[in-house]
Amino acid sequence: QVQLVESGGGLVNPGGSLRLSCATSGFTFSDYYMNWIRQAPGKGLELISYINSSATTIFYADSVKGRFTISRDNAKNLLYLQMNSLRAEDTAVYYCAKDRHPYYYDSVGFDYWGQGTLVTVSA
């Protein structure tokens, strides 16, 4: 069965860095766009980055552009999010999620999500 498991969250000082990982299984990872979504406490959902199957197309939300870097390792079925220059407003649960359709179709939604990993930015 499809599984996505995030790791790497924690407490970090403002200006610090963290690297999140998303370990996947149960599907052909290299066929799918992958996404990072975050949810601040009590707030809504924000797609912060996505990456296409070959890592040649990457987008970032303006809120993280220049500070966060998404990457993937198709040989290891892993997705990453390198987060630098962290701010208090980056405090959130971070989810990785899989596109429902493989890369040769339009994206229509995210059908599998990880359990989330909490990132807290505070001194």
Added chain:
Amino acid sequence: DIQLTQSPSFLSASVGDRVTITCRASQGISSYLAWYQQKPGKAPKLLIYAASTLQSGVPSRFSGSGSGTEFTLTISSLQPEDFASYFCQQLSAYPTFGQGTKVEIK
């Protein structure tokens, strides 16, 4: 960015009620709209994609409709397990989410 506005933001309803949530887009998005359900402390769950296609395993009491700029999610007969928050998402451009609708027990 394409903005999505959900209404209402909060809804109080009883078991067995028919519930409708609306999602309006700031510009036309064809049928590139998805709906999610989220329970406290859990990841969102895909309910509907392409505006009206039911995701596998989702009960048939959930349905979606609309195209262009106005969309609806309907729960035909609210069940106890449906009390949750619901989010719409557009995928016509860089994906964005609505602000959410919380469905609580009346």
